[in-house]
Amino acid sequence: xxxxxxxxxxxxxxxxxxxxxxxxxxxxxxxxxxxxxxxxxxxxxxxxxxxxxxxxxxxxxxxxxxxxxxxxxxxxxxxxxxxxxxxxxxxxxxxxxxxxxxxxxxxxxxxxxx
Amino acid sequence: xxxxxxxxxxxxxxxxxxxxxxxxxxxxxxxxxxxxxxxxxxxxxxxxxxxxxxxxxxxxxxxxxxxxxxxxxxxxxxxxxxxxxxxxxxxxxxxxxxxxxxxxxxxxxxxxxx
Numbered sequence: 001x002x003x004x005x006x007x008x009x010x011x012x013x014x015x016x017x018x019x020x021x022x023x024x025x026x027x028x029x030x031x032x033x034x035x036x037x038x039x040x041x042x043x044x045x046x047x048x049x050x051x052x053x054x055x056x057x058x059x060x061x062x063x064x065x066x067x068x069x070x071x072x073x074x075x076x077x078x079x080x081x082x083x084x085x086x087x088x089x090x091x092x093x094x095x096x097x098x099x100x101x102x103x104x105x106x107x108x109x110x111x112x113x114x
Numbered sequence: 115x116x117x118x119x120x121x122x123x124x125x126x127x128x129x130x131x132x133x134x135x136x137x138x139x140x141x142x143x144x145x146x147x148x149x150x151x152x153x154x155x156x157x158x159x160x161x162x163x164x165x166x167x168x169x170x171x172x173x174x175x176x177x178x179x180x181x182x183x184x185x186x187x188x189x190x191x192x193x194x195x196x197x198x199x200x201x202x203x204x205x206x207x208x209x210x211x212x213x214x215x216x217x218x219x220x221x222x223x224x225x226x227x228x
Contacts, residue, residue: 004156032214043118043205043219044157051214090156094213099170101147102217104156 002027002093006105014113019063019078021108023091026072032094033074034102035065039087047089050074061085086112116140118220120206126226132194135223139187139208145169146183147217148191149205157205163189164211193225201227 007022025031032051036044048059055067065076074091088109092102119138127133139146144165149157160179162170165186174181178197183189193200203224207217 009154034216036219041221043221044207045219046216049214049216092156096213099162100145100209100211100213100215101159101162101170102157104158106154106156 002031002095002103004091004093004103004105006089006091006108008108009106010109010111012111012113013081015083016080019076019081019085019110021076021089021091021110023065023074023076023105024072025074025091025093027093027096029096031067031074033065033067034092034094035059035063035074035076036090036092036104037087038090038107044090047076081110081112083112083114086110118206118208118218120204120220120223122223123221124224124226126228127196128228129198130195132192133196133225134193135191135204135206135225137189137191137206137220139189139206140218143208143210143218144186145209145211146189147207147209148181148189149207151203151205151222153202160191160204196225196227198227201225 003026005024034049035047050067058064091105146163148160151157163183181191203222205222206220209215209217
């Protein structure tokens with residue numbers, strides 16, 4: 001069984017400031033972790049993923065995330081926020097064996113102030 | 115490459131009516147998922163298909179929801195009869211099937227039950 005907790009349903013940052021979105025997971029097997037972004041009235045788009053290997057993963061649009069097994073965390077960061085980053089962000093963990101479906105967190109809405 | 119197609123994009127019905135949603139996955143993707151996303155929450159799996167067989171439907175309310183994937187390509191999700199709590203966005207996703215493979219999401223169908 002697996003679960004995901006995203007701390008902070010809303011995060012507001014100024015344009016150019018650091019973005020930090022928090023994600024903690026629980027998994028009975030080594031986790032495969034994902035961050036997706038959702039813009040209004042659109043489906044989800046993959047930002048980045050961790051499967052095995054390097055624990056710091058880089059994604060699209062300047063985002064990156066670090067897998068920390070000891071902390072069961074997979075926080076998403078971006079050094080400098082842009083207005084176009086305003087969206088809903090979801091952290092997810094993949095199921096094991098044949099059940100590949102994603103278990104999502106409740107999401108964090110990112111606001112970027114000018 | 116064409117993405118995941120869904121129709122209709124929006125649907126408004128009254129409670130106790132029936133409704134059906136259609137999904138056309140990315141060509142060659144063996145695995146297809148239907149997720150339900152209630153406002154303010156992350157997507158939750160309803161059913162997972164591998165080709166035309168069901169892998170996981172443990173969270174599908176089978177007394178009112180049904181889904182099929184004939185010939186292992188297109189899929190339909192049906193609700194009969196609808197309840198107020200079924201108001202949500204229904205997302206279809208497809209992937210090549212491996213645990214680390216990206217799931218590609220369609221734009222979703224927003225259902226409002228009055």
